[in-house]
Amino acid sequence: MTLTEREQLAYISGQAADARVNLEVETEDGMVLNMGPQHPATHGTLRLVAKLDGEQVIKAEPIMGYMHRGYEKLAEVRTYPQVTTLINRIDWLGSFANEVPFILAAEQLMEVEAPPRAQWIRTILFELSRIANISLYLGDMAVQIGATTPVFFAFRDREHVLNQIERVTGGRFHPNFDRIGGLKDDLPKGWIEETKGAIKKLRTFCDEMDDLVAGNEIFQARTRGIGVIPADIAMSYGLSGANLRGSGVDWDLRRDQPCGLVYDKVDWKVWTHPDGDSYSRFWVRLQETREACNIVEQLLDNVPAGPVMAKVPRIIKVPAGEAYVATENPLGEMGYYIVSKGELYPFRVKIRSASFSNMSIAPWVLKGVFVPDIIAILGSLYFILGDIDR
Amino acid sequence: MTEIPEYLLKKAAEARAKREAAAGAGAPSSASGGTATSVAEPEEDLAETDEQAEEALAQLTEALGDMLLASHIEPGRGLWIRVDAARWVDAVTAVRDALDAFFFDWLSAIDWMPSPYGREHDTEQDETEAKDPEPMEWGYTGGETRFQLLCRLHSITRHMGVLIKADLADADPRCATLVNVFPGANWHEREAMEMFGIAFDGHPDVRNIYLPGEFEGHPLRKDYPLLARRMKPWPGIVDVELMPGEDT
Secondary structure, eight states: OOHHHEEEEEEEHHHHHHHHOOOOOOOOSEEEEOOSSSOOSSSSOOEEEEEEEEEEEEEEEEOOOTTOOHHHHHHHTSSSHHHHHHHHHHTTSHHHHHHHHHHHHHHHTTOOOOHHHHHHHHHHHHHHHHHHHHHHHHHHHHHHTOOHHHHHHHHHHHHHHHHHHHHHOSSOOOOOOETEEESSSOOOOOOOHHHHHHHHHHHHHHHHIIIIIIIIIHHHHTTTTTOOOHHHHHHHHOOOOOHHHTTTTTOOOHHHSOSSGGGGOOOOOOESSSSSHHHEEEEEEEEHHHHHHHHHHHHHHHHHSSBBBBOOSOOOOOSSSSEEEEEEEEEEEEEEEEOOOOOSSOOOOEEHHHHHHHHHTTTHTTTTTTTTHHHHHHHHHHOHHHHOOO | OOOOHHHHHHHHHHHHHHHHHHHHOOSSSSSOOOEEOOOOOSOHHHHHHHHHEEEEHHHHHHGGGEEEEEEETTTTTTTEEEEEEGGGGHHHHHHHHHHHHOOEEEEEEEEOOOOSOOOOOOOOOOOOOOOOOOOOOTTTTTSSSEEEEEEEEETTTTEEEEEEEEEOOOSSEEOOOOOOTTTTTHHHHHHHHHHHHOOTTOOSSOOOSSTTTTSOOOOOSSSSOOHHHHHHHOOTTOOOOOOOOOOO
C-alpha cells in the first residue's frame, strides 16, 4: 500500500497529537505534579512533571517539543538571506541578537567584513535587544515570586526600547534588519538623541528594580540560597550567560571572543556573583542591563560615518567551508555552526541556543527542592521556549 | 576596515582611566557581594590566534596519540579535529583534560549525503522521486562515513574552542554516551538520537526530546523529505532582476 504525501502528512500530525495525550509518566510512589504546558511561568509551552514526596521534589523532568519548528531542517532549503527570517523567531524577546551570529558566521565564510558604521549600529541594536529582553525578565522574575507591580513597570519601560528598535528596523519584535555585509538601512534622523532619552528612562527603571525587587526582603528570602549551581556543574551542563556568571565564572563572549562587534571600543565591565543561587542570577542580569545602558550610551556618541553596507554580490553564494560563531545573547551563548558547500543554501545549520543548555540543568537543580521554589528557580534560569525548541 | 579616529580612541582612554579611578574608590551599588572585572584590552590579532591553535593542536597530538585521525586549523577561526569513534569517550575526555576544556558547548551530528530530492533554487517544488544521490564530499578534516558526530568543547582559561568530529558506521550509527563525562550531553544526545537516528550506548534516558514518541523517521537525515516543499510551490525562489546598466 502506498500513501500519498497528503495522507502521510495527515498521519504524522495525527501521531503528534496522540502522543501528547497518551504520554504517561511513571508513578510507583509519591505524587506527580504536572505544570503546564500552559503555565504563566513557562514563557511559552513547557511542561514540567515533578514527582513529589510531600512538599519535596524527588524528580523533575521538563517535557518540551510543543513548539518545535524544525529550523535546522528548514534552513537547509532556504537561501542565506531567507534564513534570517526564521532565526528571528528563536528568542522572540531579543530578535536582533539572533540574527547577528548567523550573519557573522556567513560573513566569516565569505571573508566579507561589514563597514565600521554597520558594526557600530549592529552593536547598538544588539545591546538594545538585550535591554528589551532582560528588562522584561527583571519584572517577570518578580511576578513569579508573587509581586505584580514590577512586571507592569517592565512592560512600560521596555516600550521605550522597542520603539527605538522599531524606528530603525521597522519591526518591534522581528527586525530582520541584519544583512550579510552590513545592514539593511541607516539610522533615521534624530534617532541617536531619542535613544539617549530612552536609555535614561531605562536607567531609572533599573534603579527602581534594584529597590523594588532586589532590595525586597521577601524577594531575597525566596531566592537567596535557592537553586545553587556550583561553577563546575554549570560548565559541564553548558550553562552560559548570566547563569554562568551568577555561579562565579568570569566569562563573557563579548569580551573573551570578540567577533565582528565593537565591544573592545567601549569601556564596560563583566559582572559576576559568587553565590550561584537564584538571587545571584537575578542580580547579575540587573547589573548587565545597566552595563548595556553604559555600552549603548558610549557607542551612540561615537558612531563613525560611512556606508552601512559592504560590497557583496546580489546573489549570495557562500564558499565551501565550516564556521562556528557564537555571541553573548541576552539569554547566553548563541551560536550557529554553518556547513556550506558553496551553494545558495547552507548544507547544515546547527543552532546552539542558550536556553536549551540552560534548561538541561533543570532536572539536576530541581532535585530535592520544595514546590514553591520550583518557580523561583525556573524563573531565575530564564528561558524562552522558542530558544529551547527552535 | 577603516581606522578609528584618533580623538575617539583618546576619549575612550580617558573614560577608561576615569572609570578605573572611580572603581577603586567605590563598591558596587548593590550591597550583595558581587564583583566586576574590567574589560581587557582589544582582541588579539589573527596571527596570535593561529599560534594558539597550533599550540593546542600540538598538545592534543600528544594527548590523543593514535586516537587523533585528522586535524584542521583555519587561521583565526578555530581548530577542528577528527577522532576514532570507537574510543569516543576516551578521546573527548583526553581533549577536555589536555586543553582544560571543561565547558561543554554542544553536541550534534551531520549527514554528509547530499539530498536525493531536487532542492534546486530554480524549481518550485521538490522532486517526489528520489534520485541517486551525488557522491559525498566531506568538510574540514575529511571523513569516511555518512554520519559524523560533532562536539564542541570550550576552554575558558585559554579562550578557545575545539570542534571534535567522529565517523559513525553507515548502517547502524552508534557510539558510547558522553553523559558520564559531561552530564549536559544528555539532552544533546537525545536530540541527535531522534533527529539522525544515532544510538548512544549507555544513555540513561532513551526517549525523544522534541518529537512524539511514535514518530517514524529521523527528520534531519538528508533522505527524509521535507513534505512542505512537495505539497505546495515555494514562493521564495531567488529571482533577481538586473538593475539598469548591470551586466551580470
